[in-house]
Structures are given as structure tokens and as C-alpha cells.
Amino acid sequence: MTERIKVAIIGSGPAGLTAAIYTARANLEPVVIEGEISSTSDQPGGQLMLTTEIENFPGFINGIEGPELMGNFKAQAERFGAKIHSAKVSKVDFSERPFKLWTSDELEEEEPTYLAESVIISTGARSLMLGIDRELELIGHGVSTCATCDGFFFRGKEIAVVGGGDSAMEEAIFLTKFASRVFLIVRRGELRASKIMAERALKNEKITVIWNSVVTKLNGEKALSSIEITNTIDSSVSQLEVSGLFVAIGHVPNTDVFGKQIELDENGYINTSKGTYTSVEGIFACGDVQDHTYRQAITAAGSGCMAAIDVERWLENHQ
Amino acid sequence: MKTLTDSSFNEDLINNDLILVDFWAEWCGPCKLVAPILEEIERDKGGALTVGKLDIDENLDVARRFEVMSIPTMILFKKGEPVARIVGAKSKNAILRELESHF
Missing domain, CATH: 3.50.50.60 (FAD/NAD(P)-binding domain)
Structure with a gap:
């Protein structure tokens, strides 16, 4: 069943969930497609789910555990009515509005899961592997x-x-x-x-x-x-x-699913301008998926807030 | 979900034709994500599958015996023999895909 929504937020790290808090408080009834659970950083809550204590997130004098912080972000977004969907986005069609999104838990490929008037991409980045022989085979064995x-x-x-x-x-x-x-x-x-x-x-x-x-x-x-x-x-x-x-040799942005539908830089990060605007009108990006410079929870959260404000203003002018 | 221990383990294998053992620990974040999914799978299978959780902090013998070096690790035992092994937290669909052929 296809659902029509105003804002789809793809990804649920600090950027996505901050965007969810802000758009939910603005009554845009966002749906957060949070990802699928895994033991890598590509999972609901993002990279902080695999860290222990975070000492530099402002407001927590004695630090806070990564998973606890992300649990708080999520609970705060849900408090204002953000809907959380536990799945991965498996396919998108950004060629016309409303944008079409398919999710990994829908077996019927024909109809999109969501028709969204606007999209916030906050899929973050995942850890790079070495890419040498037997690396994958030895996961869990050293x-x-x-x-x-x-x-x-x-x-x-x-x-x-x-x-x-x-x-x-x-x-x-x-x-x-x-x-x-x-x-x-x-x-x-x-x-x-x-x-x-x-x-x-x-x-x-x-x-x-x-x-x-x-x-x-x-x-x-x-x-x-x-x-x-x-x-x-x-x-x-x-x-x-x-x-x-x-x-722990670095990160790659999670932009594979967007293919050539949106402008990326030479390393696969989404190009943004005027704040969080992307090359496609109505699609915004925030957090590590568009930032390979700062890559902090606080900067991701900050850009999530920017994306929410950009979306809200853009929707007002395109109703 | 059944709680398994080093001392109960051999009997648990004898008493359950098909048992999925979840090696976990309190301090493991991904383990907490996977536990409710395993509970759901056990419920869905309605008696055809037993799911047991083994806290590796207190039951290192069994973990060593099956060379568990990463958690969560889930091992499916059929008539006492390990037939499938899943390393790392995964979605419900991904776990079911690994188990499906053994039902």
C-alpha cells in the first residue's frame, strides 16, 4: 500500500532524527525510514550506536553513551509524532514529484511504499573495510x-x-x-x-x-x-x-541507493548548496552523507535542523 | 526465550530438536536489537523452533566450544548438531533467510 506523506527522512542518526524533531514540531508528520539493524555502523541510530562514551556532545557534563543518546533523539522525535519505519530504502525515483520510495520490507516491488512531497537524505556514512582477501570470511573469527x-x-x-x-x-x-x-x-x-x-x-x-x-x-x-x-x-x-x-580506516557515504539521480561529488558524498539543498528540487541532505569535513554528532544534528527548516520553507512555497 | 547456561547446555541440545542459540552479553548494543527479533521468530514458528539465550559473560565454556568470537552470534542446532551460524545483528528477513532451509 502506497502512503502519501509530506516529508520522508531517510536515515536515523543525529541528522535524521534532529530533522524529524523539527519537522514533527512543525506538523509536517515526517516518516523516518530508519534503516535495518546490523553490527556495522550502517544501522538505525547510525555510527554512534557502536561507540561507547561521547564526551563532547554539549549538554552532557559527564558524557553519555552513544546508544543512550540516540535512544533519546528517537524518543524525542516520537514524542512530537514522527513515525519511525524500521526498514531500508531499497529504491528511489526522484525524477518527478511526488518522489517515490520503496522499502526493503515490501515484497511487492510494483508500487512504491511512499509518495513523498519532499525528502531529507541523512543516510550517513559507514566504515570502510580493507578490501583484502578473506576479510569478510573472517568477520566473527578475529x-x-x-x-x-x-x-x-x-x-x-x-x-x-x-x-x-x-x-x-x-x-x-x-x-x-x-x-x-x-x-x-x-x-x-x-x-x-x-x-x-x-x-x-x-x-x-x-x-x-x-x-x-x-x-x-x-x-x-x-x-x-x-x-x-x-x-x-x-x-x-x-x-x-x-x-x-x-x-577504522575511514568512511564511505551511504549513497549507493540514489545512483545517478542526485548530484554527488567525486567521493560519493551528496553535493549541497544554499544550506541543505541538493541538485534535485525538493530533496535535501544533511549529516555525514554530505559532510566529509566535520563528521561530528553535533554538526550532523545542526545540519539536520537546517534541513528541517529548509524543507518547511520550501513546502510553504510549493503547496 | 529460554535461558541457557554452561551446565544446562548439553541437555538443552538433547531436549530440543531445533534450537537457535543466541550468544549475547549485557554490554553488547547490537545484541539488544536482535533479541526482540528472535523472540518474534520463535513466536511465529509456534513450537517448531526453540530460541535460547546464552550470556557469554557467565557461560564462556559453551562460547569457547563453538569458537564464538563476536556477538551477537546465533547458531542453529538440529538434533544437537550446528547447521547454521549467523554472525552479527541482522534484520528479521535476513535471519529468516538463513534459517529457512532447516525447517
């Missing part, structure tokens, strides 16, 4: 996409974290609670993490940094037993015995 889920299994073991940014520092520091030693494998000769996170990681006695290196091979029959590391400067190869590998 390779992990969720440090908070799997750190426990590496109590007293030696493990590796790949990446030089803030997420890699956070994971490495978190994992020292369990592991006897954490090797931090960094592609360059310096960290791109923020100063405070980099200092914390470098000061941690359990963390050993392996500079100018990339992981090139995963070894182990049923479970990971060692990794091959290649030096990016002299191409020398070495083996590192670890039973766990956590990957």
Missing part, C-alpha cells in the same frame, strides 16, 4: 567491525587496530581494557587524529604504533592468527601475530 561488541573476546590477547584517525584512537584505547597489547597500524608517519585523542593513544603503554604500514594479508585457517604488514616506504614485508583485527 576480524571485527564492532570493538564494543567483540573486545571482550580478546582478553589477554595481542590484537591490531588499523587507522590513524579519531575512530582508530578510540577503538585502540577502548581495546586496551581487554587486550594485553594493541598494535596500531598507521599508513603514514603521523596521526590524523585530533590532538587530544592522539596524545591519549600515544601515552597508553599497551599501544604500540607501527608507522608507515598497511595490512596486506590475513592468515589463519578457521580464525585469524597473524597478519602481513607491508611498509609503505621501503615495501618490506613482515608478519605480526595477532588474533584480532579491528579496522
Whole structure:
């Protein structure tokens, strides 16, 4: 059954749910298509669902757990009447208004699930994997996409974290609670993490940094037993015995489903202008899906608010 | 959902022809998302399937025995033998797809 709605919000991280709070309070009766549950950052609530404590979200003096914060965002949106739909958007047609959206839980492909007068895209970004042989096969057998889920299994073991940014520092520091030693494998000769996170990681006695290196091979029959590391400067190869590998090398925007229907930049992020306007009139974008610079919960929430205000004004002029 | 433990596990396998074991822990966010889905699946199957949850914090022996290194992990046992393994939280449809052929 196709439902006609004023605003469809795709994605339910800080950006999408802030847009939902604002559009719901403006009586636009938004529907949030929140995504499907998973153990990766591509899930309802977004990347914060896999983090532990968030120390820099304003208003929480002593910090707050990521999942708790997102639960609050959702409850606040629902309080004002936002409807939450647990599914992924599987197909869109943005060629004419109202826009057509199909969701993953509808088996009948013919009719769209929603006809929406306007759309806010807030699908965020997901963690990149290394893209090397056996990586997917070894998930759950040493390779992990969720440090908070799997750190426990590496109590007293030696493990590796790949990446030089803030997420890699956070994971490495978190994992020292369990592991006897954490090797931090960094592609360059310096960290791109923020100063405070980099200092914390470098000061941690359990963390050993392996500079100018990339992981090139995963070894182990049923479970990971060692990794091959290649030096990016002299191409020398070495083996590192670890039973766990956590990957935090960066993000890719979740824009696959939009195909060529909306203008993206060379890295797949949605191009926005005049605030949150996209190349398609009536479609707006906010959060990490259009921001590869700041990528914070607070900036995502801020741009979600902007998208809601942009949608409200745009709808007023296009009724 | 039935609560399983290290000491009850062998008997649970004997007493249930088809049992889906959910390896979980209190501190695991994705585990909390998947639990209500498993409850729903058990209800939908109306007696054809038992779902049991095993807290790995307190029952590490069984987790080790089946080499669980990531949670949530769900293992389907048919007449005591593991026949399907799902690693990571997934949607209801995705879980059903993995289990369907074993009913």
C-alpha cells in the first residue's frame, strides 16, 4: 500500500532524527525510514550506536553513551509524532514529484511504499573495510567491525587496530581494557587524529604504533592468527601475530541507493548548496552523507535542523 | 526465550530438536536489537523452533566450544548438531533467510 506523506527522512542518526524533531514540531508528520539493524555502523541510530562514551556532545557534563543518546533523539522525535519505519530504502525515483520510495520490507516491488512531497537524505556514512582477501570470511573469527561488541573476546590477547584517525584512537584505547597489547597500524608517519585523542593513544603503554604500514594479508585457517604488514616506504614485508583485527580506516557515504539521480561529488558524498539543498528540487541532505569535513554528532544534528527548516520553507512555497 | 547456561547446555541440545542459540552479553548494543527479533521468530514458528539465550559473560565454556568470537552470534542446532551460524545483528528477513532451509 502506497502512503502519501509530506516529508520522508531517510536515515536515523543525529541528522535524521534532529530533522524529524523539527519537522514533527512543525506538523509536517515526517516518516523516518530508519534503516535495518546490523553490527556495522550502517544501522538505525547510525555510527554512534557502536561507540561507547561521547564526551563532547554539549549538554552532557559527564558524557553519555552513544546508544543512550540516540535512544533519546528517537524518543524525542516520537514524542512530537514522527513515525519511525524500521526498514531500508531499497529504491528511489526522484525524477518527478511526488518522489517515490520503496522499502526493503515490501515484497511487492510494483508500487512504491511512499509518495513523498519532499525528502531529507541523512543516510550517513559507514566504515570502510580493507578490501583484502578473506576479510569478510573472517568477520566473527578475529576480524571485527564492532570493538564494543567483540573486545571482550580478546582478553589477554595481542590484537591490531588499523587507522590513524579519531575512530582508530578510540577503538585502540577502548581495546586496551581487554587486550594485553594493541598494535596500531598507521599508513603514514603521523596521526590524523585530533590532538587530544592522539596524545591519549600515544601515552597508553599497551599501544604500540607501527608507522608507515598497511595490512596486506590475513592468515589463519578457521580464525585469524597473524597478519602481513607491508611498509609503505621501503615495501618490506613482515608478519605480526595477532588474533584480532579491528579496522577504522575511514568512511564511505551511504549513497549507493540514489545512483545517478542526485548530484554527488567525486567521493560519493551528496553535493549541497544554499544550506541543505541538493541538485534535485525538493530533496535535501544533511549529516555525514554530505559532510566529509566535520563528521561530528553535533554538526550532523545542526545540519539536520537546517534541513528541517529548509524543507518547511520550501513546502510553504510549493503547496 | 529460554535461558541457557554452561551446565544446562548439553541437555538443552538433547531436549530440543531445533534450537537457535543466541550468544549475547549485557554490554553488547547490537545484541539488544536482535533479541526482540528472535523472540518474534520463535513466536511465529509456534513450537517448531526453540530460541535460547546464552550470556557469554557467565557461560564462556559453551562460547569457547563453538569458537564464538563476536556477538551477537546465533547458531542453529538440529538434533544437537550446528547447521547454521549467523554472525552479527541482522534484520528479521535476513535471519529468516538463513534459517529457512532447516525447517
